[in-house]
Amino acid sequence: MADFWDSEELVGKIVKNSREEIHIKTVEKNKKKYVDIRVFWYDSNSDTFKPSQKGVTMAYDNYNEFKEIIAGIQI
Incomplete structure (x- = not known):
């Protein structure tokens, strides 16, 4: 996704699992900042992890609300 994001x-x-990782990134596009949480899959042909369509990107403005919701989960 490096080609999509400005940074x-x-x-x-x-x-x-052995073929997937969840990557948490801070990203920027057109001077707006986001948090990207995405599943990456292992491509054995290139020996690298590549981004999937499974994930969520949220503006920094929503991050504190997201963090509060996650903190409220009872486990």
Whole structure:
């Protein structure tokens, strides 16, 4: 997705299984900042992880509300 975003920074990864990872990134497009949480799949031909369509991108303005909702989950 590096071609789409003006800039991106990987914040962290979560291993989902042997073929998928969840990447959490801060990204920017047209001077607007977003948080991108996306499933990446392993491409054995290129030996790299590539972005899938499974994920969500939210504006920084919504991040605090998202964080509060996640913090309220009872586990």
